[in-house]
Amino acid sequence: MADVRDLDRAITIQYNAVDLTPDGHPEKAVQLSNLASALKARFKHRGSLSDLQEAITVQKTAVDLTADGDITKPPRLGNLGDLYECRYQRLGDVSDLELAVSFKRMAMDFTPSDHPDAPARQAELGSAIKARFERFGNIADLELATSLEKMAVDLTPDDHPSKFSRLGSLGRTLELRSERNGDIADLERAISFNQAAIDLIPDGHTEQPAQLENLGRALLSRFNRSGDVFDIERAVSIQQQAVDLTPDGHPDKPTRLSSLGASLQSRFERLGDVADIERAIQMHQVTVDLMPDGHPEKVSKLEHLAAALQARFQRLGDINDLDRAISWQQAALERTPDGHPSKVTLLRKFGAALAMRFERVGNPGDRDGGAELQGRAAELGSD
Known part of the structure; x- marks a missing residue:
């Protein structure tokens, strides 16, 4: 609670700083960007959508006030892209996801490959493209996200404060690729990277629960393939820690x-x-x-x-x-549009559940409805 009160005070101070900085002053964009960062931090704590909306508005103004060629332009573009990605994760609007990819790509393109911030730009773009893969299932997005995040990890020194988050993100991406291609080597590497991230992160760090969740997911995935009870016991324990924290x-x-x-x-x-x-x-x-x-x-x-x-x-x-x-x-089915990669699976599962109820209760409507759903699934699956 004290941390959130500190954020409240910081935001009040930052609003005052913005108001006291004249339009056209070179520090205006700095103050706006700082305000957006504070609003984003409070959104992460409280989940208030109004903070996120205000952060986007403020950060967009900061970007617009920053000249092309200014050394602060790429990080401000990246921050704006991250805010759009946060809103996509909250509301599911695909246009926000595309804006996130667009702004993060600009941020990376404006950053020289030998610049110290290049790994950050690569990691940010990889995150947005991974989210797009999870939405649409395009394998090209998954491969690009993997490549970008691997470059970011390779270029980040071991003592860098963002090393653990980049390792964890790459681990999650490799787990997704393993689910898609069935390659156990990707899953083993995912677990290795996730464990390395946890080993590096300080206790009490705000990202610790996210890294624990990543490792727990990967261990569950390996258990589902190998059946090793040790993996599922660890997965439950680690994910309980993530929830508790x-x-x-x-x-x-x-x-x-x-x-x-x-x-x-x-x-x-x-x-x-x-x-x-x-x-x-x-x-x-x-x-x-x-x-x-x-x-x-x-x-x-x-x-x-x-x-x-x-x-x-x-x-x-x-x-x-x-x-x-x-x-x-x-x-679930009613919320899933035609063309979504999960549509066929949802139809099949729904149809199977109706068939199961028909066997138990004997209602012909369940039998007919189940058959219709399975037929729709077969039709969509053959497209």
């Missing part, structure tokens, strides 16, 4: 709860402890409740909740769980 109200709290829920469900499916699936459902339900509509990950979180309820139905046989799972699957 993330304050309530933090914009990343829902995704960390969801990651913990996924690991608990995987452990339930392996070891059979009903307490794990109970907690997994709780984590996924809180995630869905906390995550705003329009968030780019909302659909996947609805799907995760449905899957956990379906898993409990298959274990305990309570038809209410299957009814709830079907309701959430329908909600």
